Amino acid sequence: MNAYRMKPLAFPWPPLIYGAAIAAAFLLQAYFPLEVAETNMWYAWVGGGLFVVAAVVLDVWAMRTLLDCHTTILPNRCSTYLVTSGPYRFTRNPIYLGYTLTTAGIGLALLNPWCIVTAIVAAAVTSLVAIRREELHLLSRFGIDFERYCNGTARWI
DSSP, rough: OTTOOOOSSHHHHHHHHHHHHHHHHHHHHHOOOOOOOOTTHHHHHHHHHHHHHHHHHHHHHHHHHHTTTTTOOOTOOOOOOOOOOOOGGGGGGGGHHHHHHHHHHHHHHHOTTTHHHHHHHHHHHHHIIEEEEEOHHHHHHHTTTHHHHHHHSSOOO
16 A cells, blocks of 8 residues: 555544543542542642643644644544644644543542553553554655654654
């Protein structure tokens, strides 16, 4: 198959990976509870809420940037433009970073430490399952421009 026609993913796995991570965190907390001191719970609620709000803002900003550049949001579609503006100036994967922050924020707000653990696992699995394939796709599509972008921008943060 021509490298320029190759799709990065056959199926958009990352949302399912993070959904499974949140579900796993709640199951783990139900069957293997980790005790959390419940003093000043409002700190955890506010902190978790700030994480979730920051994640939503980051995701919306990233999606809006992709739409403004007339390229796809879906990870299983071919990119038509190398986006290096907006949140993509700071991280190559702002949407996945937003998913990770959301998962951690939910755990903080609901006092479920397993969410932090599963957020880290989900980020690692996303790197293996999705990001590697997406980066190969972008390298085949945009070549040296993508290499320069990778040299100047972190994968996560």
